Amino acid sequence: MNSSNNVSRRNFLKTSTVGGALLATAPAATRALGANDRLNVALIGLGARGSSLLELVLEHRKNKPDVEIVALCDVYQKRLNVAAAKAPRAKTYVHHQDVLARSDVDAVFIATPDHWHALITLAAMENGKDVYVEKPMTHTVEESKEVAHKAKELKRIVQVGVQGLSWTRWHKIREIVQSGMIGQVVAVQGTYSRNASRGRLER
DSSP: OOTTTOHHHHHHHHTTTTSSOSSSGGGGGSSSSOOOOEEEEEEEEOOOOHHHHHHHHHHHHHOOEEEEEEEEEOOOHHHHHHHHHSTTTEESOOOHHHHHTTTOEEEEEEEOOOOHHHHHHHHHHHHTEEEEEESSSSHHHHHHHHHHHHHHHOOOOEEEEEEGGHHHHHHHHHHHHHTTOOOOOOOOOOOOOOOOOOOOOOO
């Protein structure tokens, strides 16, 4: 951030507690700076993760008003009402298509149920938006390839919410394993459980 207090979109994207919500290294992060240098964002999905993201953006705004929440979207009216009370200047929506149709939205946070992540991410990019999407980005390798291809084709930013991978504890574990301190690793066990497949891309 420069000393003139003229906060840019790039600085918000780099320093936001929302986890680098939208990567600041791509060309999209520096285009379309308005007169007030604010990034207009929309939140789609206001459950546990979406509400957490909303709180983080609001916290960020207390000291750095370089981002404006202009739209909130959820199919559950109770959640929408709770979020709207916290961001009263934002317009509320039930259908994500109506949010994506707005020309003044620069970026969207997607925190819907998992099975809609790929669909809404693709639709957002096709409507000229940059995207922060909660994990998992998609349900299949094919969907992931399609998202990656679309991001490259349209020159959009897509950031996936895997904040845990940035925690220093995992970096330390990697260093320990690579150093040979625990000996040769012969097996690794993990688990994975997600929602049903409704909403997958049609083939």
